[in-house]
Amino acid sequence: MTSELPGLIPDIAAPDTALATRIQSLLDSKTKPTGSLGRLEALAVQIGQALGSEAPRLAQPQMLVCAADHGIAAQGVSPFPVDVTWQMVRNFLSGGAAISVLARQHGVALTVADCGVRQPFEDAPGLRQMRIAAGTADSTQGPAMSLAQCEQAIRNGRALVQSLPGNAVLLGEMGIGNTSAASLLLARLTGRESGAALAACVGRGSGLDDAGLQRKCETLARALAANADARTPLAALAALGGFEIATLAGALLQAASERRVIVVDGFITTAAALAACELAPNARPYCVFAHHSQERGHTLMLERLHAQALLDLGLRLGEGTGAMLAWPLLQSACAILNEMATFESAQVSNRA
Ligand SMILES: O=C(O)c1ccc[n+]([C@@H]2O[C@H](COP(=O)([O-])O)[C@@H](O)[C@H]2O)c1
Numbered sequence: 320m321t322s323e324l325p326g327l328i329p330d331i332a333a334p335d336t337a338l339a340t341r342i343q344s345l346l347d348s349k350t351k352p353t354g355s356l357g358r359l360e361a362l363a364v365q366i367g368q369a370l371g372s373e374a375p376r377l378a379q380p381q382m383l384v385c386a387a388d389h390g391i392a393a394q395g396v397s398p399f400p401v402d403v404t405w406q407m408v409r410n411f412l413s414g415g416a417a418i419s420v421l422a423r424q425h426g427v428a429l430t431v432a433d434c435g436v437r438q439p440f441e442d443a444p445g446l447r448q449m450r451i452a453a454g455t456a457d458s459t460q461g462p463a464m465s466l467a468q469c470e471q472a473i474r475n476g477r478a479l480v481q482s483l484p485g486n487a488v489l490l491g492e493m494g495i496g497n498t499s500a501a502s503l504l505l506a507r508l509t510g511r512e513s514g515a516a517l518a519a520c521v522g523r524g525s526g527l528d529d530a531g532l533q534r535k536c537e538t539l540a541r542a543l544a545a546n547a548d549a550r551t552p553l554a555a556l557a558a559l560g561g562f563e564i565a566t567l568a569g570a571l572l573q574a575a576s577e578r579r580v581i582v583v584d585g586f587i588t589t590a591a592a593l594a595a596c597e598l599a600p601n602a603r604p605y606c607v608f609a610h611h612s613q614e615r616g617h618t619l620m621l622e623r624l625h626a627q628a629l630l631d632l633g634l635r636l637g638e639g640t641g642a643m644l645a646w647p648l649l650q651s652a653c654a655i656l657n658e659m660a661t662f663e664s665a666q667v668s669n670r671a
């Protein structure tokens with residue numbers, strides 16, 4: 320916890336281990352060999368623990384996609400033009416993007432937040448205006464955000480979740496250049512700042528070729544050098560992150576403080592979770608990591624968070640698509656816990 324910033328980081332309840340034990344016993348009483356539902360059982364325990372109930376019911380899940388632009392994109396670290404962020408947000412809102420389709424398929428409400436896309440948006444249903452600036456500054460030249468901007472983004476994310484109903488949030492993002500910001504956070508927060516160690520944090524993002532990847536690594540090394548003094552989690556988030564990443568970190572912290580279940584999408588959303596959990600380690604048990612992204616560095620990020628992702632589908636889209644695809648597993652975990660018969664109630668013999 321960062322004590323010098325009163326009110327920025329909410330109090331988050333530590334997980335109730337006695338409750339976890341009770342939920343596991345309940346699962347063990349169901350009509351199945353002990354442990355035979357594998358990781359679905361651990362998921363049921365985690366959801367019950369987060370929601371504080373032996374009979375957890377997921378209610379009014381909210382898909383939140385945070386979007387912003389990145390100054391570092393000017394260095395040619397993405398194969399796509401910056402305008403794609405703005406264009407894709409419009410696509411989210413008009414219902415044609417992958418996340419729009421999947422959220423609709425699963426009956427999950429979709430909210431898109433403009434946290435700092437270069438070009439502003441007119442008001443639209445489903446859009447929250449939370450822009451801090453027209454993209455971050457280029458982190459190869461100095462901090463991407465001021466500390467004040469970063470704090471504002473965290474507060475915006477907290478307010479956003481506070482305004483949404485339900486007890487589960489699914490988090491996703493959009494932002495050309497944001498795999499660079501996420502890799503920079505991974506590199507700084509895990510001390511992998513040069514050579515092969517840095518290269519292990521950096522991937523092809525939305526589709527760089529070999530030469531592009533090489534250039535991206537060199538660019539990120541310059542950004543780390545230009546922000547060598549940003550070493551605390553908050554300073555690193557400000558100097559190397561992005562408006563959408565900081566907003567997501569705030570959203571996650573607020574959701575954890577309200578004991579909501581949090582479904583974390585891919586590489587960039589996990590970077591937000593990494594920063595949030597460095598700021599408030601108690602947030603970690605509320606996070607379900609939806610999928611293992613193809614982006615290089617995600618494995619290291621998940622390791623740092625002691626997390627095993629639910630799915631491994633070779634996804635590298637972002638937007639929250641992996642979180643949305645994992646959602647039915649959370650629903651199944653709750654259904655198992657709430658609806659399965661026990662050996663006793665179904666009069667099934669339990670072992671010889
Ligand atoms: O979520 C992921 O794991 C993921 C991996 C690679 C790329 N993306 C998406 O691609 C965009 C960033 O890619 P780039 O190459 O512009 O840094 C951004 O909009 C992300 O949502 C997302």
Ligand SMILES: Cc1cc2nc[nH]c2cc1C
Nearest residue numbers: 399403493525636637638
């Ligand atoms: C087209 C496109 C869609 C995306 N969705 C999330 N990130 C994206 C990046 C691109 C380039």
